[in-house]
Amino acid sequence: MSDNISTIVCAHCGTEVPAGTTVCTTCGKPIPQKKWYSLKGLNAAEIFLAVLGALMLLVGLVAV
Numbered sequence: 513m514s515d516n517i518s519t520i521v522c523a524h525c526g527t528e529v530p531a532g533t534t535v536c537t538t539c540g541k542p543i544p545q546k547k548w549y550s551l552k553g554l555n556a557a558e559i560f561l562a563v564l565g566a567l568m569l570l571v572g573l574v575a576v
């Protein structure tokens with residue numbers, strides 16, 4: 513389940529390519545990497561820290 517391969521759709525020609533592909537295999541245009549994909553590159557600790565940071569910010573806003 514955690515190993516399912518995600519795909520992204522080329523904005524230029526609509527071809528589905530594996531996530532992480534930088535150049536479309538069909539039209540050869542560069543494929544912009546989405547933010548959610550770069551998140552997957554983070555390890556669990558980094559994601560935890562990011563969530564913790566966001567929570568702290570939220571708590572800080574509510575406290576004030």
Ligand SMILES: [Zn+2]
Nearest residue numbers: 522525536539
């Ligand atoms: Zn394409």
